[in-house]
Amino acid sequence: MSILLDRTNRVLVQGVTGQMGTYFVEDACKYGTTVVAGVSPGRDGAKVGDVPVFGSVRAAREATGADTAIVFVPPAAVLGGALEAIEAGCRLVVVTADELPVLDTIELKAAARANGAAVVGPNSPGIISPGKAKLGFMPSFCYMQGNVGVISRSGSLSYECCKRLTLAGMGQSTVIGIGGDPVKGTTAAEALGLFHDDPETAAVLYLGEIGGSEESFVAEYAARPDAKPVAALIVGHTAPPGRKMGHAAALIGSKAESHAAKVAMMRSAGVHVASGLSDMVETLQAALSHGMRAAQDAAA
């Protein structure tokens, strides 16, 4: 298994006739993602590669059984496109775009909740369940199927870390980019809940940064008696307070949002926090073997 995305997802691509949409279709199909439809208003009847184009999500769903959408339209059009996908009944909608007004994300999240859909993003690399399917532009060679669930606030950092995991022989069940914005389609808490319920996931690696409050969810989860092992890397110990480090949410606005405070909070909740990128793999391994010992103790 995996979370949100596996071989069963039937994917439609909004904005499929644009440059990113076209490139995605080629790259994702190569990876094995089941891309069944494109959507581009006014362009129905066209084709992108082998993928038929429809004028609306509803038409695409009816014709192809698509149940998952990835949105490649300009920031001003993202909300409209994603709401269309959610309300047409898609179970998963991936928004990679950054520069989305936070109010649009707020509206998106409210609609997703009301319709029982999952949204990944915005400002996210997407989601990949290695060996099954990917929805995003992550470099495929960095990933390998396995039992580590990865949650990341940052795209390239997740590529880097997953490559290290893969080189160390630790495959991933699903890697979800929750995105760098303050409001998230899927929060760390929600992703943790999904990984907790996924039998294939044995441990979770959380890749966080300074700013925001996402890390408190991770600590909260790790403190549960039934939690799976959690390791984390929090970047930005060299970031100054009060300055936005690229991501809208990566800004130390209060003491609790600093690197030191987050690491302390997470460690006291039982999260294995790496001191840097270089010991991230070992930290995860330590979390796993600690988890295994705990399980043996419990069994004994």
Added chain:
Amino acid sequence: MSILLDRTNRVLVQGVTGQMGTYFVEDACKYGTTVVAGVSPGRDGAKVGDVPVFGSVRAAREATGADTAIVFVPPAAVLGGALEAIEAGCRLVVVTADELPVLDTIELKAAARANGAAVVGPNSPGIISPGKAKLGFMPSFCYMQGNVGVISRSGSLSYECCKRLTLAGMGQSTVIGIGGDPVKGTTAAEALGLFHDDPETAAVLYLGEIGGSEESFVAEYAARPDAKPVAALIVGHTAPPGRKMGHAAALIGSKAESHAAKVAMMRSAGVHVASGLSDMVETLQAALSHGMRAAQDAAA
């Protein structure tokens, strides 16, 4: 029977400690309305007349079983107060206030729909089911229990007309002031639907004016083969186009909104339209006897 309001409604008064709230409690109790609670944040424990005051609608509901609210707070506070009543489970909320921003009414209506509550108003005299209860400041002596359902866009016009009905011996089942604003808690269409289903109501008198589109609902209803007899008075044949006649919705913005167009449309749908206030009673009597003849024809 009657619509929305009868002896079973247990009424709470929001803004009860204000001048209007206090006067309402006295006047409505005198009429026989079951006023069980007042709400005034921070004033719980006080009393207005015999009526206990609570700090929230929820507290008032729990203590007294109140299920109906009437709101006497300043325009800026109406939305908040009415939403509280709706979401605490009141089945009927009456808003007499005028000067309410239309966006607030829009939000109010959306919340009422979502919660299955009825709202009467804003900018309305309220609602009265003669002989049972009244929620508003209408002069009690003008009303008499009976079988005419009255729907009015204007307060004082409904007093005038109901007094004429009462003097002519024609009692009223319920008189509902739907209000003079463009967006309405209860529209003419919704009120007509309720009167249609009310066995006590034998005919409907609709009091309309120039501007807006409410009258098209009335025509639509009257054109139904199973419609109850409908009579109407539409005021404003002397009103110039393009000018707001007091009510926000009383403005002839297009030809369809003029007096002549409305009267023509309604007459062609089978509504008995009076030529003025003076023949309103006769027109309603004509509608009733026409309806009776039609019923006899159908039975024969």
Added chain:
Amino acid sequence: MMLLEHEAKQLLDSVGIQVPRGLVIRPGDGTPDGIESYPVAVKAQVRSGGRGKQGGIVRAGDRPALAAAITRLFATAFGGERPEALLIEPWLAIERETYLSVAVDGRADGYVVMYSARGGVGIEEGAPPVRYPVGAPWNFRVHGLRKALESAEPDYQWREKVIALAQRLIRTAAMRDLTTIEINPLATLTDGALVAADARVVCDEWAHFRNKAIHAQREAEKRRAEPLLRDCLNMQHMYVRLDGDIALISGGAGMTMAAMDMIADCGGRPACFLDCSPGPTSTRGYRPAFAMLDADPRVKVILVSVFGGGTQMQRVANSMKEIMAERKSRKPVVFRLDGTNVDQVPGIFARFGAHNHARLEDAVAEAVRLAGGRA
């Protein structure tokens, strides 16, 4: 309250909607320098409709023509309204005119979007626009409008532009408390640009407490009024001048119109709609109404017609007694009070020798008779 065209366009510009680059001039400003190229459109800034058909938009090909247009337009009244300003814009090279509006509509329990593939002056004569009911502003859906527009607009690229624009307009209406934003024509220029060539914006005056721009509009509206009317507006009275000679001091919009209609049906001519119900029932409330109507030379008779619920009739009657005592004008006043506590009225009226008609018909007949009409 309606904004002037240039105010409406400035508002659209502030939310990123393209409008022509215009220049606003006031009476006495003279012919402006800095007009980069001719021809220009000189547009009278008035609130009344049908300006175009009345010659309120002038094409000026050079500076002298501009100067002449300015002089002429400032000297002309449109629907009785002299322009307080002129808007000078480049004369647009329009390739196509469409119509787009967003407005509050009771049938939708909120907003509707309306679009017509043919805009411009003749919009009212053509086929009715396509109507997309939105309701609460957050219920606007791009895909919903797209579906509604499919039949009306074959050009999908233009359609997408219109949809994006409508989304912006709904948001703007909600955030600025506007009841109508009408862009007509919404134009494509020969260079492909999409421009709001004319715009009509109406704001919701009851949002004044949370919107300083609307508050300022209301205050400006009062300032534009004659002093006697301004005193009435300050009492929250609602007034519309009509052509006749029988003035009304009335309560409630519906009853005021009913009385106007009855005056006309009796052969008289109503002089005004004047609803005093939102104001106080003390003399403070009614005094400005009498002052204005007494000073109006066209008014021959005043009919006081109030049917009160929350308004208590003994209070109104006492106010009338006081005002009649202090009043200088000898114009006849006819009374018809009814409603809450009307039983106390005859006693009060007896003290100053006035008669309260029991029926509106009788009061109207008396007023028409006093005005010298047929009744």
Added chain:
Amino acid sequence: MMLLEHEAKQLLDSVGIQVPRGLVIRPGDGTPDGIESYPVAVKAQVRSGGRGKQGGIVRAGDRPALAAAITRLFATAFGGERPEALLIEPWLAIERETYLSVAVDGRADGYVVMYSARGGVGIEEGAPPVRYPVGAPWNFRVHGLRKALESAEPDYQWREKVIALAQRLIRTAAMRDLTTIEINPLATLTDGALVAADARVVCDEWAHFRNKAIHAQREAEKRRAEPLLRDCLNMQHMYVRLDGDIALISGGAGMTMAAMDMIADCGGRPACFLDCSPGPTSTRGYRPAFAMLDADPRVKVILVSVFGGGTQMQRVANSMKEIMAERKSRKPVVFRLDGTNVDQVPGIFARFGAHNHARLEDAVAEAVRLAGGRA
């Protein structure tokens, strides 16, 4: 993007929230006339926090004191920032200081309202404010906030004022695309008035396409930047200057911070956060970054660290080849490219004699060595 205090107060005023009547002066304006009464508060208009503790608010009891304060404040930097303006306000007779804010918070999937019965400078040291999660702005409920405030604020009349104000703030935040509105202190004056004595407003820069005020703020921010930085900002690069000497040209916020951290962990000192991922991968994108860092005398080494997904590495490598060929500076550059199509990088790099490190650790160690650090 944060507004200056006087901009924030003007915004609050426009939605009907009471603020002190202030006067804004710019450098060179001199001492203003028309100050009606003393004492006044002279307040440095800067974006950095802690202004009060740094002496950025001065009480002036008369005109000479005002003149002296103006001169002094314009000559002082607060958190490295010279004031572009001063705000002069009446010195308020404050009876009580509370704290009220509305802000986007991920835990609420939208907005939260925060209130503390004790506001003012020491707010961060006191008990944490009460938190009412709103989420989407239309989910704000007066009765929800009332319940949340019951424990925190015993004065029910003040509580009701705060609730009404919070409702206004939520609406304002939603309609103006604001992520934070913080009023601290929210003050009661001795005459009973409720006033926003200080205000901090942050707007959402990504709403620039639908909000001209935000668009203008963004442009002004770019204009305030030095020319070389401005070129970078025009390429959408995100830059924060740090204290060190090893500059980064990087991709992705997380990876940029990871590299900064690794530099420090290796004994080096990062010179900046510079995320070039939103810009183009052509030389057009990277050229301004090199220009700025090459001109910065504090920078000794440049580390190019990009791990690309959608960003294709052969494109980045080709851009580097071109830039290295045209570049005048002799500052050493260390490369570490990885990600999509990285297998094509060695071939391209071989053509201009550059080495691509396979591991970030090796690249960082090399950069620290070149900067003369301990590693």
